[in-house]
Amino acid sequence: MKNDPQNAGLADPFDGLLGYQLRRASLLMASDLGERLESLDLTLTGLSVLLMIEANPGVRQTELSKALGIKSANLAPLVAAFAARGLIDRNPTDKRSHGLGLTAAGRDLARRAWSRVRENEARFSICVSTEERAMLRGLLASLRSVILQAEVG
Amino acid sequence: MKNDPQNAGLADPFDGLLGYQLRRASLLMASDLGERLESLDLTLTGLSVLLMIEANPGVRQTELSKALGIKSANLAPLVAAFAARGLIDRNPTDKRSHGLGLTAAGRDLARRAWSRVRENEARFSICVSTEERAMLRGLLASLRSVILQAEVG
DNA sequence: TATTGTTATACTCTATAACTATA
DNA sequence: TATAGTTATAGAGTATAACAATA
Numbered sequence: 511m512k513n514d515p516q517n518a519g520l521a522d523p524f525d526g527l528l529g530y531q532l533r534r535a536s537l538l539m540a541s542d543l544g545e546r547l548e549s550l551d552l553t554l555t556g557l558s559v560l561l562m563i564e565a566n567p568g569v570r571q572t573e574l575s576k577a578l579g580i581k582s583a584n585l586a587p588l589v590a591a592f593a594a595r596g597l598i599d600r601n602p603t604d605k606r607s608h609g610l611g612l613t614a615a616g617r618d619l620a621r622r623a624w625s626r627v628r629e630n631e632a633r634f635s636i637c638v639s640t641e642e643r644a645m646l647r648g649l650l651a652s653l654r655s656v657i658l659q660a661e662v663g
Numbered sequence: 664m665k666n667d668p669q670n671a672g673l674a675d676p677f678d679g680l681l682g683y684q685l686r687r688a689s690l691l692m693a694s695d696l697g698e699r700l701e702s703l704d705l706t707l708t709g710l711s712v713l714l715m716i717e718a719n720p721g722v723r724q725t726e727l728s729k730a731l732g733i734k735s736a737n738l739a740p741l742v743a744a745f746a747a748r749g750l751i752d753r754n755p756t757d758k759r760s761h762g763l764g765l766t767a768a769g770r771d772l773a774r775r776a777w778s779r780v781r782e783n784e785a786r787f788s789i790c791v792s793t794e795e796r797a798m799l800r801g802l803l804a805s806l807r808s809v810i811l812q813a814e815v816g
Numbered sequence: 817t818a819t820t821g822t823t824a825t826a827c828t829c830t831a832t833a834a835c836t837a838t839a
Numbered sequence: 840t841a842t843a844g845t846t847a848t849a850g851a852g853t854a855t856a857a858c859a860a861t862a
Contacts, residue, residue, distance in 0.1 A: 520730045523718040524711070528784055528791060528799065529692035535803045536689035539682035555829075558677070565676040572843060577673045579690075584830060586845055606838045606843045631681055637805035638681060645795055646681065646802075650688045652790030706851070725820065737853060739822055759820045759861045 539634055546626040550619060551595075555580065557623055559588055560612070563598060564620045568609035592616070692787055699779040703772060704748075708733065710776055712741055713765070716751060717773045721762035745769070 524530035544554055552560065558578050563569060571589060575582040589610065592598045597616035600608035612620060638646075677683035697707055705713065711731050716722060724742060728735040742763065745751045750769035753761035765773060791799070 520715070520722065520726060521718040522730070523714050527780065528788060528796060529689070529696060529780075531799050531803050532685060532689040532692060535799075535806050536682070536685040538806050539685060543682060553828075561676045562673070565674040569673065570843080573673060577675070580829095581831070582844065583832080583846080590845090604839075604843090606836095608844090627680065627682075634806055634809060635681060637802060637809060642798055642802060643681060645798060646684050646688075649790055649795060649799075650684045653688050653691050653787055656787060656790060708852070723820080734853065734855090735821065736823080736855085743822090757820090757862075761821095 539630065542633065543627065543630040546630055547623065550623055550626065552619070552623060556588060556592070557627075559585070559592065560597065560616065560620055560623060563610045564612050564617065567611045568601070568603075570603065570607045570609060572607070574610070692783065695786065696780065696783040699783055700776065703776055703779065705772070705776060709741060709745070710780075712738070712745065713750065713769065713773055713776060716763045717765050717770065720764045721754070721756075723756065723760045723762060725760070727763070 540554060543557075547553065547557060555578075559574065559580075562574055562578060566573075571582060571585055574580075575585045578585075580588075589598065593600065595615075596613055597619055598610055599613055600610060603609050635643075693707060696710075700706065700710060708731075712727065712733075715727055715731060719726075724735060724738055727733075727742075728738045731738075733741075742751065746753065748768075749766055750772055751763055752766055753763060756762050788796075
């Protein structure tokens with residue numbers, strides 16, 4: 511595992527902070543998954559794009575951009591690179607947008623990527639009971655509701 | 664809040680994944696805190712450096728680098744910039760290393776930064792009961808033990 | 817020889833602004 | 840006018856390699 515911080519002997523002033531605890535846990539799992547994806551030539555962001563297209567065939571880049579929290583300006587080169595690798599195809603909807611879908615090669619890569627994702631989940635899921643997992647999902651939903659509330663109100 | 668993903672109408676293939684849930688929650692809180700720190704001219708990384716020095720006066724850069732998971736090559740310019748802003752001083756220990764400490768200006772900035780951190784925690788902590796927070800801390804500890812076990816064994 | 821700190825450099829991710837073409 | 844996609848560019852963060860000074 512790359513870059514796991516070790517607080518050997520130092521006081522950790524962030525230990526009680528929710529945001530810091532989330533960040534540490536998130537970075538640990540992301541680092542492990544990132545390593546598992548290297549041999550597939552996929553980054554975490556690339557993975558999210560690939561699997562989101564797989565789950566939503568015909569999706570447009572603007573929709574993808576909103577769903578993944580990636581600026582459309584940053585999504586463009588990712589999609590272009592996937593197209594260049596023969597992983598996705600673009601079927602025109604109107605003359606300014608395309609519906610994205612996976613090619614056979616793209617579906618095959620997605621299948622192998624899912625396998626790595628399951629390995630990653632399995633490695634860490636032994637730490638988390640079913641109840642804890644449900645709690646996490648509830649926490650995330652609560653966090654997002656706080657945001658939506660602030661933006662609308 | 665910048666870049667909060669909105670899965671409007673799209674299937675979310677990652678919804679059940681622990682790593683993805685952690686990532687989403689972590690990025691939400693980090694984004695909020697990052698905005699609160701802008702007016703103090705602090706990034707999240709800069710904050711962690713400042714507060715770690717505050718909690719560990721006399722710490723050397725190598726120790727700081729290990730504790731925060733920042734390469735010493737990347738810590739050097741951060742520390743230099745803080746010194747240039749008059750926030751930290753460097754007291755020589757031997758002739759190749761210095762003990763880092765906060766100046767009066769640094770302590771004042773740390774005080775204001777802590778206030779922003781508490782605002783950030785308060786905004787989201789209404790989502791999390793004391794029991795949930797304890798579970799989260801336990802989860803993080805479990806995750807890290809999985810890593811240490813794999814590295815040693 | 818190993819350690820501490822530094823410089824140089826490159827790559828990824830993310831952000832804004834400006835642009836083209838189309839609706 | 841607004842939308843879809845793209846290009847250019849800049850700022851963080853992080854990675855490795857090479858280096859000087861010191862232990």
